[in-house]
Amino acid sequence: MRSFMEGLLFGTVVGGLLGLLNAPHSGKENREKAKAYLADNTLAVEDLNESVQGLRKAIQSLTNEGLASVNAVSEEITRSIESFTQQAQPRINRINDKLAVLTEDIEKATANMETQPPAAADKPNQ
Template sequence: MMAKFAKGLLFGAVVGAASGLLFAPRSGKETRQKFVDELDEWTDLKEDFTDKLDHFKESAQALQVAAEIYIDPFIEGLNRDIENFNFQTEPRIAQINEQIEKIQSELPEMPKEN
C-alpha cells in the first residue's frame, strides 16, 4: 500500500514538474535544459526516497526479529511475577478479611439513620 502511494506521489510530482516546464514562457533550449535539470533533481530525490524506504524496511524487520526474541520471554516473566504476587498476597488478604470480620463482630450495632 505504501509503495503504491509513493509511486503515485512520485508520478504526480514528475508529471506536474514536466507540465510546468513545458508550458513555461522560455525558449526551447532553456526549457529543455530546465527540464533536464529538474529531471536530474527528481531522480536524485527518488533515489534518496528509495534508500530511506529500504532503510525503514530493514529497521522494521530488525524490530520484528527483536520483538520475536524478547516479547515472549518478557510476557512469561511478567506472568510468573503476577502469579508470585498473587501467591504472596492471597494469605494476607485472607488475614485482613478475618480481622475485618472480627472487628465488625465486636463493634456495637450503630443505629440506622432515616
C-alpha cells in the same frame, strides 16, 4: 470611444510615415538592419529555449533521483525496523513470561495474606 480609436489609428499611420521619411538610412539599409536584428533575436530566443529545455531535463532528472533516494531510504528503514522487531521479539517474550510469573506470585501472596490470621505481633497486649 470610436473617435479615440480613429485618433490612435491616424497617429500610428502618420507616425510611421514620418519615421520612414525622416529615417537617416535608405529603405534597403533599414530592411537589412531589421533582418539582422530579427536574426540576432531569433538566435537569442532559440538559445533561451534550449536552456529552458536543459533546465527542465535537469529538474526531471533530480526529481527522479530524489524519488529513487527516498524509496531506497524508505526500504532501508523498513528493513531496519523488521530486523529490530525480529531481534527484540525473544526479549519481549521473556519479559512477558517474567511478568506473568510475577503477576502469579503477587496473586498467590495476596491470597495467602487474606487467608492467614493476623500475626501475634499485631494483637494488642493484655
